[in-house]
Amino acid sequence: MPHVISQDGTRIAYTKTGSGPAVVLVDGAFGHRGFGPNVDLAPVLAESHTVYAYDRRGRGDSGDTQPFSQTREIEDLEAVIAEAGGTSDASGPVAVYAISSGAPLALDAAQAGLPISKLVVYEAPFVVDDSRKPIPDDFLARLNALIAQDRRSEAITYFMTKGVALPGVFVMLMRLMPAWSKLKKVAHTVPYDVAGLGDTGAGKALPAGRWADGKVPTLVVAGGKSPKWMQNAMTALADVLPDARHRTLEGQMHIVKAKAIAPVITGFVDD
Structure with a gap:
């Protein structure tokens, strides 16, 4: 490789x-x-x-x-x-x-x-x-806590709803799709992306x-x-x-x- x-x-x-x-x-x-x-x-x-x-x-x-x-x-x-x-x-x-x-x-x-x-x-x-709600001030801390507890699906859901502003119902449907398992495999890297955003959200x-x-x-x-x-x-x-x-x-x-x-x-x- x-x-x-x-x-x-x-x-x-x-x-x-x-x-x-x-x-x-x-x-x-x-x-x-x-x-x-x-x-x-x-x-x-x-x-x-x-x-x-x-x-x-x-x-x-x-x-x-x-x-x-x-x-x-x-x-x-x-x-x-x-x-x-x-x-x-x-x-x-x-x-x-x-x-x-x-x-x-x-x-x-x-x-x-x-x-x-x-x-x-x-x-x-x-x-x-103000065209959407801002990303929560404790967004990165909460993501890190969920990942530390290996609650990957919850971390993804939190990221998608509070970070990406997707409707909760849509994210629930995503959890039923085959791609969800691929998201879970790399969920531990989502805090890396959030850290890179800084205060731009x-x-x-x-x-x-x-x-x-x-x-x-x-x-x-x-x-x-x-x-x-x-x-x-x-x-x-x-x-x-x-x-x-x-x-x-x-x-x-x-x-x-x-x-x-x-x-x-x-x-x-x-x-």
């Missing part, structure tokens, strides 16, 4: 497909090389680009060295980018696409100076106004300085059929980034279709 070694010694598994300019895919919560919307995206992008899909720590075939910190996840992404050909002068040929809670990880990586040529983010789950303006030094050209994308709070968040994100464009992808929701987002990604990173 191809892998890179992160700075703390953690093995990070990845798959390389296609040929052409390099694009690294960063998953959101629960996602990895075998699960989530990026699974379908990788082969579509591989028709014209070299695609690096990797398992974030604790998922799939990657390790999970403790203690966790957001810095470790940035170092994991840095190792994958280096494998893809990224250079230390921050002008390397490696683009990054990040979806959902993978977006703040990629934004933080750009802020840290990783050699990312261009960045595309799709629907970071920020809450920037509090229902207030995004912190203007968090990504002020991230000069990477960035395309911020929202789905035209996604909830208003997600669309508002992406408008707000584009406004605070130093070099950003904003686009609404009509007809798409949070689980974006590969054939819809792929040309958006390639059109931006190849421009």
Whole structure:
């Protein structure tokens, strides 16, 4: 199994497909090389680009060295980018696409100076106004407590209802579906995503300085059929980034279709 070694010694598994300019895919919560919307995206992008899909720590075939910190996840992404050909002068040929809670990880990586040529983010789950209830102040603490007790289904339900704002009835139906068991396998990594969000779910303006030094050209994308709070968040994100464009992808929701987002990604990173 191809892998890179992160700075703390953690093995990070990845798959390389296609040929052409390099694009690294960063998953959101629960996602990895075998699960989530990026699974379908990788082969579509591989028709014209070299695609690096990797398992974030604790998922799939990657390790999970403790203690966790957001810095470790940035170092994991840095190792994958280096494998893809990224250079230390921050002008390397490696683009990054990040979806959902993978977006703040990629934004933080750009802020840290990783050699990312261009960045595309799709629907970071920020809450920037009163268009939905804010994420509870004790959200991360309660998730950690549920995971510590191995109450994985309860942790997922709490995350989906209070974090993602899905109706409780919908989440109850999800528990009857085969995908629920896949969610449970990686439920222990959900607090990692929440930690990366910081206070961006509090229902207030995004912190203007968090990504002020991230000069990477960035395309911020929202789905035209996604909830208003997600669309508002992406408008707000584009406004605070130093070099950003904003686009609404009509007809798409949070689980974006590969054939819809792929040309958006390639059109931006190849421009």
